[in-house]
Amino acid sequence: MLSSKEYEEIFPALKRKINGHKLIYLDNAATTLRPKEVMDAVNEYSLNHHANVHRSTHTLAAEATKYYEDARSKVANFINSETEEVIFTKGATESLNLVAYSIANSNILRSDDEILISTIEHHANFVPWQQIAKIFNLKIKYYPAKSGIFDLSDFLKHITNKTRLVSITALSNVTGQLIPVNTLIKQIRNIRQDVILVVDGAQAVPHLPIDVKKMDCDFIAFSGHKMLGPTGIGVLYGKKRYLNEMTPFLFGGEMIDKVSTDGTTFNVLPYKFEAGTPNVDGAVGLAKAIEILERIGMDNIQEHEKQLTSYALKKLKELDFLEIFGPQDETQQSIISFNMKGVHPHDVAHLLNDLTGIAIRSGHHCAQPLMKEFGTSATCRISFYVYNEEEDVDKLCEGLNKVWEWLK
Amino acid sequence: MVEIGLEELYSDIILDYAKNERYKKEIQDAKKAEGKNLSCGDEITLYLKVKDNIVKEITFTGHGCIISQASASMMCEYLEGKTVDEANKILQEIINMSQGKEFDKELVDGIEIFSDISKFPMRTKCFTLAWHTLDDALNGKNM
Numbered sequence: 001m002l003s004s005k006e007y008e009e010i011f012p013a014l015k016r017k018i019n020g021h022k023l024i025y026l027d028n029a030a031t032t033l034r035p036k037e038v039m040d041a042v043n044e045y046s047l048n049h050h051a052n053v054h055r056s057t058h059t060l061a062a063e064a065t066k067y068y069e070d071a072r073s074k075v076a077n078f079i080n081s082e083t084e085e086v087i088f089t090k091g092a093t094e095s096l097n098l099v100a101y102s103i104a105n106s107n108i109l110r111s112d113d114e115i116l117i118s119t120i121e122h123h124a125n126f127v128p129w130q131q132i133a134k135i136f137n138l139k140i141k142y143y144p145a146k147s148g149i150f151d152l153s154d155f156l157k158h159i160t161n162k163t164r165l166v167s168i169t170a171l172s173n174v175t176g177q178l179i180p181v182n183t184l185i186k187q188i189r190n191i192r193q194d195v196i197l198v199v200d201g202a203q204a205v206p207h208l209p210i211d212v213k214k215m216d217c218d219f220i221a222f223s224g225h226k227m228l229g230p231t232g233i234g235v236l237y238g239k240k241r242y243l244n245e246m247t248p249f250l251f252g253g254e255m256i257d258k259v260s261t262d263g264t265t266f267n268v269l270p271y272k273f274e275a276g277t278p279n280v281d282g283a284v285g286l287a288k289a290i291e292i293l294e295r296i297g298m299d300n301i302q303e304h305e306k307q308l309t310s311y312a313l314k315k316l317k318e319l320d321f322l323e324i325f326g327p328q329d330e331t332q333q334s335i336i337s338f339n340m341k342g343v344h345p346h347d348v349a350h351l352l353n354d355l356t357g358i359a360i361r362s363g364h365h366c367a368q369p370l371m372k373e374f375g376t377s378a379t380c381r382i383s384f385y386v387y388n389e390e391e392d393v394d395k396l397c398e399g400l401n402k403v404w405e406w407l408k
Numbered sequence: 409m410v411e412i413g414l415e416e417l418y419s420d421i422i423l424d425y426a427k428n429e430r431y432k433k434e435i436q437d438a439k440k441a442e443g444k445n446l447s448c449g450d451e452i453t454l455y456l457k458v459k460d461n462i463v464k465e466i467t468f469t470g471h472g473c474i475i476s477q478a479s480a481s482m483m484c485e486y487l488e489g490k491t492v493d494e495a496n497k498i499l500q501e502i503i504n505m506s507q508g509k510e511f512d513k514e515l516v517d518g519i520e521i522f523s524d525i526s527k528f529p530m531r532t533k534c535f536t537l538a539w540h541t542l543d544d545a546l547n548g549k550n551m
Contacts, residue, residue: 343474344474
């Protein structure tokens, strides 16, 4: 890993002062800071090569198309998929909505099939399934994670001979619990071959090596902005056998093949799912972000965050005025949720920011079913990325002590 | 400058009001209005009893941060005994204050302690939650 000085050069925001304090950014699960290199790549593309893709025959159009398709190849290589299995979307939320809607609309599921999701999911991997179950009259079942902690053997008990689709997060955006998706998928496939396995990789893909072939998921969704890229770009990986069978999600633009008053046919993969002019700037930025992550090394990132999370858990447990949620062991990575006894998370987050320059998240984190499991309406959440270090945790603890003295 | 604002925002008076349970209860036969800050998960239910055009009783239930709880508590205390017209005038001045606009200090007596709230844009909605809910209870609308 690089030194904090080196990271300051890569991420200009790290040099910022908040109320006279050096910024400590611990809200990476929401979005990560931007590397200058990513923005330079986007600018270079935008200023010198920008045109619409896949249409015109002029030079700029050819260059823009190359930038866009090179970005797709970069993503495919990053997750070890085929290039045409990478669909660019607006983000993980749109990716999950696309899968849910298109699967339901394609007669792949029958009316007595069951969709299984868990109560630890982000709303983006909860609500779309709930809604399509309602719209298409499908059955949905919820795995209730006791105390908000996912238990693999308990979860597997919910697989029945009617289960036809399972959608699960690979890393909880609230507790940081790493879900053993590789094992989970293997075990589900042992029980039933034909279960469609969808993974919400929004929090996992930025933090650990992901190989979709090894994982053997049917779909995985993730966002660019949680892994150093720009906002408004995301990815849906899907196995060709399903993507080919699925109906398009949105219509118009590059996804069209032939249109007449008799009807319309659609383009091949991956264009079939990319309606309208795509976010080329975003794709270029994401490709550059992946380059940076690969330079650091995904294994190194995971190891760094494991150590940092374990250090933070140890230090936070020493503060007796905190209640920490989640497993609180080595299965947690990069994210920790807690509450200060008797103090609302917004007050903690606001005071930490203004008194110490530490940026954390407070709220329900788009995971209201999980908040219910915890018996709270909101938590404080810290989340790490490559540029965080143990000193940040020490400063956080000092800051929390300060806030506690102020408000207890 | 911001730290001075922060001291005021978390002053003893505000902390006391946030802990004050006097107005935190349900009342029967009252008009009910519900308010929510969706992104925060904060919720409030306001109970309002008006007789002869006078706010006879006003209470709230729900949960939220210090700012939202103190604001609701102060609002209930301040509005009890006021006419509906006065309550509406106060409401308007409070909203002006929360937006950093000119406001009538006499009309928002005491609640002026929140006069710096507009300097904290992320907390303004915490402060105004109770007041928006009041608007719903008084006038059937959310501002």
